[in-house]
Amino acid sequence: MGRAELESNVDTIKATGQSMIAATLESIYEMNGSRIWLDRVDGEAELRVERLHLNGITIDDLYLPARIRFEVDVATTLGMAWTTGGVMDCISVPGKPVHATMGSVWAPCEPNSGYYGRAENLSVRAVNISVAAIRAVAGIPEGESNPFRLLSLVSEQSNLTFAWARRVQYVQTILRGGPPRTDLVADTLHRDLISGALSVLPNTYAHAIPHREVHGYVGSRTMDRALGYLREHVAEPVRLSDLAVAVGISGRSLQYAFARRYGVSPMTYLSMMRMEHAHSDLVTAQAGDGTTVALVGARWGWSKPSHFAAAYLRRYHVRPSETLRAAKRNLTYQDFLLDSSLRNFYNMGFER
Template sequence: MLEQVYAVQGARGGWDGDFSMRVSTAGVGTVGLERVCWQGAPAGGVGEHPGVLRVGQVLAGTVDVSSGRDALVCQGPFLLPQGPYLSRWEGLDILTASLDAAVVRDQARALLGSETLRLEFTGAIPVSPALGRFWSAGLTHLGRTLQSGDEVMSNPLLRAEMTRSLVTALLHTFPNSFLERLRAPVPAPRIGSGGVRRAVAFIDAHLSEPIGLAEIAAAARMSPRGLQAAFRREKETTPLGYLRAGRLEAAHADLVAADPATGVSVAVIAARWGFAHPGRFAAAYRDRYGQAPSATLHT
């Protein structure tokens, strides 16, 4: 089971006495979530999962990972090595997220507007405690959403947004070459280029589709970073901020038009427009419209 789910081979340990292992898995898009609860004697094994980026979150117990000369006592979120590694665990309860490395690379290239970026992760620990907490919160929310079996997960826009959000969080949480390129100066956008106008038209026409910064920048005929700088200058927001505002307005229109007697809910309408977190949707809605979305629905 460890080999099938975690690509851990040759697990060894002392099997005398009580032992139990519980494993559960779920997934959305190209993201997989796995949880294992191991009780019994300490054990260890060899892991390697080429083509997959796996981030662990220790909930209880201990796990140590070593690769070459590097050793890691895993606490909080951590990125497992890309090559072969040895691991040893005891009394372990761990949640892991598995992401397709090619998908992560492609999104990093799209965010930078660079088809030649060689994405390399250079550290296993979050770049800051705040980003570590941000990653953990996002992973916990995704896990609860998947485990709930809620019908909103049948929405392709919601699935795409949740996958995109987790990949983006990964790119910003752990040290990598994408972050290094991101810190480089951005060339000043050309005045009157028309890129922002083209981007706005594209966003307005595709609010209900799973679009992101890469698609918007392509429609604007600008680099993603150049478009973001131009948007901040001309619109005092970002392309994705404008996209979220447009979707919030569309959700508001649906809430106004909906008949609560039909059984429609705020959560379903929010998910229809790509808002995966009900609490964040309600807060954004209240900031914009001065009341809770449920109040609009039942007015």
């Protein structure tokens, strides 16, 4: 049947047995509708979680020496994970793949979304943050319709990844010495951790800096005009200077505004938009319609098929030719992704 133990006011959580591990994971991570299967257990596998609390944020060190499969219908919080051991392959709904190995910083999905996949001997340091806390620190007024979205689930900038890992370690070191002595210290650590989370993965919210106190602040209407221009000209050659003239501000201000709000430059944001269009063309292709990888890449701004293929592989962790073949076979994209992801998983040396 298994067992679960909670020690030191939920500072340490332990569980053994398939049903108890699954129930414990669902309970501590608020995963609604989760299903977890243990495919292989090293001896009597024991889930171990050390949990620290900070003004509603939880910071966990998790270790599970087993191979598991999982499906999660809804994850209600933003889960930021730093892999310290093992490997995980998962796919968020609706179809963003994540391949996480040692040193990766990633999120399995956006808040209030689901994901599924497999993990092997997973060891992670996970920070779980509510959307309400993110909105408060990012300065989003209550009631404003501005949903939080992640533009990427994996950090691809090594300096930000390293900075995030060190930030989490620093906060853990302080909390292990006991609760912060003053509300000011707790609030500072809380805001620092959330602003760090917003900086490591590109997203639709600004960093935790009051807008009107920032020199060169670019307002939401100007940003809306910039995004509208990019959408209208997404299939055309666009330079930073073109965008700056269209919205009436300097290129430098645009660079700063996009970095602050989305974590990427305007041209990188445009490239991401084009890649989403290219991805859509590939997954909706039909047998006999003449769609090729080269044509799709050229349509969305890649003059060399090899450059498009490399960029697509970095973004989706599968080759565009594989996506196209699956579409023409009428294989659903989610089924194809999971099959491809798990084949890559086993190709890394793990036996069934």
